[in-house]
Amino acid sequence: MRSTQHIAMRALLIGAAWFFSSPCAWALLPIEHWTEPGGARVWLVHSPVIPMVDVQIDFDAGSRRDPAAQAGLAGAVATMASKGVQGKGAEPPLDENALGEAWADLGAGFEARADNDTLHYWLRTLTDAPLLEHAARLAARQIAEPDWNEALWQRERARWSASLREADTHPATVAEQAFAAAVYGSHPYGQRSTPQTLARIGVADLQDFHARHVAACRARVSIVGAVSRAQAQTLVATLLARLPATPDCAPLPDVGEVAALTAPAEQRIPFASAQAHVLIGQPGFQRRDPDFLALLVGNHILGGGGFVSRLTHALREQRGLSYSVYSYFAPGLHAGAFTVGLQTRPDQAAEAVEVARAQLARFIAEGPTEAELRAAKDNLVGGFALRIDSNKKLLGNVANIAWNDLPLDYLEQWSQKVQALTVDEVRAAMARKLQPERMVTVVVGGQP
Numbered sequence: 345m346r347s348t349q350h351i352a353m354r355a356l357l358i359g360a361a362w363f364f365s366s367p368c369a370w371a372l373l374p375i376e377h378w379t380e381p382g383g384a385r386v387w388l389v390h391s392p393v394i395p396m397v398d399v400q401i402d403f404d405a406g407s408r409r410d411p412a413a414q415a416g417l418a419g420a421v422a423t424m425a426s427k428g429v430q431g432k433g434a435e436p437p438l439d440e441n442a443l444g445e446a447w448a449d450l451g452a453g454f455e456a457r458a459d460n461d462t463l464h465y466w467l468r469t470l471t472d473a474p475l476l477e478h479a480a481r482l483a484a485r486q487i488a489e490p491d492w493n494e495a496l497w498q499r500e501r502a503r504w505s506a507s508l509r510e511a512d513t514h515p516a517t518v519a520e521q522a523f524a525a526a527v528y529g530s531h532p533y534g535q536r537s538t539p540q541t542l543a544r545i546g547v548a549d550l551q552d553f554h555a556r557h558v559a560a561c562r563a564r565v566s567i568v569g570a571v572s573r574a575q576a577q578t579l580v581a582t583l584l585a586r587l588p589a590t591p592d593c594a595p596l597p598d599v600g601e602v603a604a605l606t607a608p609a610e611q612r613i614p615f616a617s618a619q620a621h622v623l624i625g626q627p628g629f630q631r632r633d634p635d636f637l638a639l640l641v642g643n644h645i646l647g648g649g650g651f652v653s654r655l656t657h658a659l660r661e662q663r664g665l666s667y668s669v670y671s672y673f674a675p676g677l678h679a680g681a682f683t684v685g686l687q688t689r690p691d692q693a694a695e696a697v698e699v700a701r702a703q704l705a706r707f708i709a710e711g712p713t714e715a716e717l718r719a720a721k722d723n724l725v726g727g728f729a730l731r732i733d734s735n736k737k738l739l740g741n742v743a744n745i746a747w748n749d750l751p752l753d754y755l756e757q758w759s760q761k762v763q764a765l766t767v768d769e770v771r772a773a774m775a776r777k778l779q780p781e782r783m784v785t786v787v788v789g790g791q792p
Contacts, residue, residue, distance in 0.1 A: 375742060375752045376573055383561030383593050384584055387746045388576045389568045391735060395471045397569025398739045401487070401583065402747055405463035405557035408532040408599050408677070414544050416504070416537030418458035421554050423500055425456035425465070428491030437491060443482075452479040454486055460533055461677045462747065463557065467583070468736075471570045480582040487558070488586035492547045505539035519621040519788040522611055526784040527627055527681045531602045560584040561593035566743040568735045602627040602679040610785040620693040620789030621685075624700060628682040629777050631675040632748045637761055638773035639673055644720045645712045646704070646774075647671025647684060652719065658703045659686060665696040671704075677748075682778060690790030697785060705780040711771025725759045 376388040410417045431437035438446065447453055452469035465487050469479035511517045521536055528534025563584055567576050605626050629635065640648075647655040647670050655669045666686040674680035684704065688696040712720070732738045732755065745754050 373738075375745065375755075377752055378573075380560075380577070380580060380584075382584065382589075384563040384565055384580060385746070386565045386567065386576065386580055387742050387752075388571075388573060389738060389742055390570070390572065391568050391738065392570045394735070395570050396735060397467075397469060397471050397476070397567060397571050397579070398735045399467040399483075399569075399579070399583070400566045400739055400743045401465040401467075402564045402566070402743060403463045403558050403562050404461070404596055405553070406458050406461040407535065408460055409553070409557060409596070410532065410535060412532070412535055413541060414549060415535040415541040417545055417549060417553050418463055419537065420497070420500070420504075420542070420545055421550055421558075422456040422458040422463060423504075424490045424492065424497065424550060425486050426454070427496050427500065428493060429485040430489045430491050432485075432489065435485070438485075439491070440496075443486070446482055450475055450479050450482070454479075454483050456486070460680070471575075476571075476575075476579065477582070480579055484583050484586045487583065490554075492551050494547050497547050497550065501542050501545070504537070505542055508537060508539055508542075515615045515617040515619070515621045515788045518613060518615060519623050519786050522613060522788070523623040523625065523683070523784060523786045524681070526609055526611065526786065527602075527605070527625060529603055531678065532599060533602060533676070533678060533680065555588075557596070558587065559590040559593060560587045561590050562596075564743075564746045566739055566746050568739040568742055599678070605779070605782045605784065608782055608785070611787070612790075613786070613788045614791055615788050617690075617789045619687040620690040620696075620787055621687055622693060622697060622700070623683055623685050623786045624697065624704070624783055625681050625683040626779065626783045627679040628673045629675050629679050630677065631680075631744075632750065633675065635773040635776065636675070637758075638765055638770050639777060641717070641720050641724065641762060641765055642707075642712065642770045642774040643671055643673055644724060645716045645770075646707050649720065649723065652723075654703055654707060654716075655684065655686075655700060658699055659688075659696060663695075663699060665692050665699065669700070693787050693790060697787065701780060701783075701785075704778070708771075708774050708778050708780060711767050711774065714767060717765070717767055717770060721763055721765070725762055728759055 373389045373391055377386065379385050405418055405421070407415065407418045426440065426443065428439045428443065429437060450469065452467070452475065455466045457464050465483070467479060467483045469476055524534045524536065565580050567579070571579065629639065645654060647653045650656065655671060659665045659669045660667065666688045669684070669686035671682070671684045673682050684700055686696060686700065732741055741755055744750065745752065
């Protein structure tokens, strides 16, 4: 491996010199898109600024696919990807430490993680040909052939369960759990891992989940870096080569939509804490919703713009009820929650809730002012370059386009479409999505 280390160090030094001597050229790079013969869909941005490549491989295998009794299954599959790989043929097995050393020798990195919708795999490596090939082959082993070791899973399960028990002692966790259950109901977005659900997950369950969901024909691959289309095709083929062939890539079962709330609900949960944690909200919208940009701008004005937002002005500056108050949408393949959140003294919680609800209702009814809209546009458009000023950030945006079936010119049109929004369009979009009279309110803190 010493020769590989020498190559990695040389390529890293060349890459660093190139990076510090070259102007940034991230913006407006075209996105190529094609489908591989095996069914994998690929999105590529050729970015030659530095001799590196970032790859994200996404599968429809997030926690929304977990059985309710085994919440945490997708996350467990992601966890085990970094705990070792099986030995096959002349290739010896590698444990967790050996994997870490192998990646360090290559000067590359690999990660796996599951969220609500997606099981993600990430690879970052220099594009020197020997390094790229070694990194792709090692990543392919972790994607397709993790070591489903019983003792390792029991160790990770115990560690995870202890972390969950510790988190349950914090008021923020209690509030988030109650809020998610109230907003999402029986939808998988509202499920949470517990020591009990993890205890029901065995190695056979991990293997079965992986076999059913992680197939080459289901992969969406986003690539940003100094590789051509031909090189990208070779890279994708290598990364997915060890997955079993799936001639009939049947659609996965449908996951129903989040049900709309039909009435307001309020929970006040006693907790011995110095601050009361307040969450107000409802199901929001899917990421591919055509109102997305109008809602992004509207929420920036309402509570997503930090110290210049309406909620901050009303609760912090005018009344001193909270140091920090925020709002955000969390759209996914389903209607992720809209949330208003703040912390305040327990004896001020009722007043803070009343003020937040009033500001929310007023904003939805009246919309922003022209001055507020202009300031929000200037802030968002002015900061757009920071969203794509590195391979990693650009990769996240390309993967967003890939996962949500957005137009290939989405990034090119983003600033223009934001600038074109009117007060009436923002107001109408917020009114279509939010119903203040039917929201959930959770307050954790204070005495019964």
